[in-house]
Amino acid sequence: MEEPLISSLRRAIASSPDDIPLRLLLGQLLVKSGSPAEAVSLAAGVLQDAPDNLDARQLMSEALAPVAPTAPASPDPTATIPAPAPAAAPPEFDWSAAEIDVHELAQPMFTDAQPSVVPGSGFDIERSVITLADVGGMTSIKKRLNAAFLAPLQNPELRKLYSKSLRGGLLMYGPPGCGKTFIARAIAGELGARFLSVGLSDILDPMLGNSEQNVHEAFELARREAPCVIFFDEIDALGQRRSQTRNSALRGTVNQLLTELDGVADQNEGVFVLAATNQPWDVDPALRRPGRFDRTVLVLPPDEEARESIFRYHLQHRPVEGIELKALARSSAGLSGADIAYVCEVAAERALMDSAETGELRLITMHDVTEALREVTPSTTSWLDSARNVVLFGDDDGTYTELKTYLKKAKRL
Template sequence: MTSADSLIASLTAAVDARPDDLPLRLHLAGLLLDAGRTGEGIAHLGQALTRDPGNTGAQALMQRALGTPPGAGTAPGGGATPGPAAAPDSPGDPLAAYERELADVVPPRFVRSGDEPEPVTGDADRVYDVEASTVRLADVGGMEAVKERLELAFLGPLRNPELRRMYGKSLRGGLMLYGPPGCGKTFLARAVAGEMGAKFLSLSIVDVLDMWMGNSERNLHELFQAARRNAPCVLFLDEVDALGHKRSKVTSSSMRTVGNQLLAELDGMEGDNEGVFVLAATNTPWDVDPALRRPGRLDRMVLVLPPDPEARRAILEYHLRDRPIAGIDLRKVVAATEDFSGADLAHLCETAAEFAMADSVRRGEVRMIGQGDLDRALREVRPSTRPWLATARNVAMFANEGGVYDDLVAYLKRRRLL
C-alpha cells in the first residue's frame, strides 16, 4: 500500500468517526480526486454539500470532479447563480453525478420507481376486493324466517323479471340485519350474493376512515362506485352503526360528514344504484341514525337471532365433521346450547378438541373426541348473547317507537324474557 493510500485509509476512518467534520471530509475528498478515485470523492462531496449547501470549498471540488470550469453555475461569493434551477440531469447540478454514482441504490429524483403502482384509469377498481360468493342459502342452517324475508325483499324480484316489471319493483334497495354478535349476519349476506349470482363487496369502517379531511367521504364514494360498476352486486356494510351513528350523538364534524355522505350514496344522488343491493349489519340498531332507515335506504330490518335447534345441530355437525369423534350425543349438546351463537358453538367444538388432544398427549396415545369432552367444554364455554339480550330487553320495553322492534318483542315474549 502506498503512502497516499495509507493516508486515505486513515482519513476515511477519521471521517467515519467524525462525519460532521467538514474540513476533514473535504481534505479526504481532495486526496481521493488526486488519486483518481473520483466516485468516492464525489460521494464525500455530496455528503458535505448536504450538510452545508453553501460551502464554497465543497462546490469548487465538486466542479473539479465534474470537469466544470471554475465559477460556472456560481455567483461571486459562492452563491448560486440567479435564474431557473438546473434540470435534474444538468451538469450544473452538483448532486447529479452523485445521483448517477448511487443510481443502483437510490432512485434518481423526479423519476417514477418501477415499484410504484400505476394510476387507476377507466373502470378499474382500486384496492377493493369484489368477489364472487360461492355460499348459498341452503348452506345456512335453520333461520327460515330470515330466509323468507330475504326471498321477499331481494331474491324473488330478481328471479321473476316479468313480474318485477309488472309490479314496478326496483332492483335497488337496502336491508338491515341486526341481532347478537356471532350469529351469522355476514354469512347470510354472502349467501344472498351467492343465491343471486351477484358480486359481493364488503365494506367496514377501516375501508372508509382516513385521517385527512375529505378522504373518508371519497373512500365511501369509491366503494359505492365499485359496487355500481359490478352490478348486480351485494354491498355489505358491516357494523353500520360505526359509520351511521346517530348524528345527534356525534360530536366529531368529520364523522357527521361521513354519515351525510353515506345517506347521499344510499339515495343514489351521485350515481344510479340500480342493481346494487345494500345489506347492512349491526349489533346495536338503536345506535343507528334514524335517517338511514327511511324509505329507499335501509328501510327493512331483519332480526337475526341465536340459532334455533335445527341450526345449532347443523353448525355442530359442520365444526365436528373433520375431527375424530365417537359416541357424541348431538341431541343432548343441542339442548344444552340454547342462546349460543354460531361463534360460541364453533368455540365449544374447538375447546372439546383441545381437551381431547391434551389428554392424548398425557396418555401417549391418540383418542377420539367424546361426549365427556363436550360436557366439560359446556361447563367452561358460556353463551355470549345473554348480555345483548339483556340490553335488547330494555330497548323493547322502553324504546320501541313505531313498532320498529316488534319482532324482537315477540321473540323475547316467546322466551319469557319480557
C-alpha cells in the same frame, strides 16, 4: 302473421282464463317463436295465481334466459377459403372495452372463493360460494328474506307485477355471532353476485375528506363489478346517529353514505345494499328512511336445526368419534354460532391435552363436547338484556315489533 296454434290458444285462454296448463302451453310456444317477453308476463301471471307451480317457474327461467346467438349460416362449399386473419390484432382495437362487454355477457369460466384485492383500492371483493341452502335452520328468516328481498330482485318481471321497487337496502340486526355476515354472503351467492364487505377500518381515515372518498370508492367498485352485494358490517359505527357524533369526519361519512344510497336508486342497477348491526338503535334514523335501509330482518340466536348444522360445520374436519349432533343441538339452546365454534374449539383442546399427557392419541368424544358446553355461557344474554331496555324504554315506532315478540316469547319482557 302469428302461428295458427298460438292464435287458437289465445282464443281458448280468453274464454277460460283460469286454465293454467293452457296458459303455460302458450308461454312455451311464445318462447319458441321468439317472443320471450310475452312469455315472461304469462309465467308471472301464473306464478301470481299459483306461486309453487314448477312448470311456471321453469317457463319463467326459459323465458328470462338470454337469447341464444343465431346459428351461423351453414358453410357454402363453393365459397373460397378466406385468407387467415392477421395474427396481431389491429392496433386500434379496444381490448379493455371488449373485455368489459364480454364480462357483461359471459359468466367467468372459473369462480374463485378467494377474495381478490382489486388494484387501486383497499377493498376485498369475492364471489360467494355459499347460498341460503348452506344456512342451517332459520326457516322464518329465509322466508322473510325471500319475500322482502330476493324474490322481487331475482325476477324483474315479478317485481313490476307486484310493483315492488328495487330501491332500498336490507338491514340485519341481532345479537353478535348469530350469522348476519354468514347470511349476507349467502344472499350474494343466491343472487349470483359478487360480495364486497365494507367495514369500519376500510372507510375511516383521519385525513379530512378521505373517509367520504372511501365510501364513494366502495360504491364505484360495486357498480363496476355489478351484480354485486355491497355489505356494510357494523353500520352503527359508520352511520352513527349524527346527533351523537361530535366527530365531524363521521358526520361526513353518514352524509356520503346517504348520497350514495340515494344514487343506488337511480343509477346502480345490479348493486344490492345490505348492512348488519348489533346496535340498530344507534344507527342514524336518516339511514332508515324509505329507499335507504328500509327493511329490517332480525337475526336471532340459531334454532335447533341451525345449531345442528353449525356443530356439523365446526366438527367435520376434526378427529371425532361417536358425536350425536342432534343431542348437541338440543342441549345448546341460547348459544350463538360463535359460541358453538368456541365449544368445538374447547372440546378439541381437551382431547389434545389428554393425548399429550398420555402420549396416546385420542379422538374428540361426545364427553369432550358436553363438558365444553358446560363451560360456556351464552354470549347473547347481555345483548338480549340491552335489547329489552330499548324495547321497554325507547320510542316505539314499530321498528322492533319482531324483537318485542321474540323477547315476550322467551319470557324476557
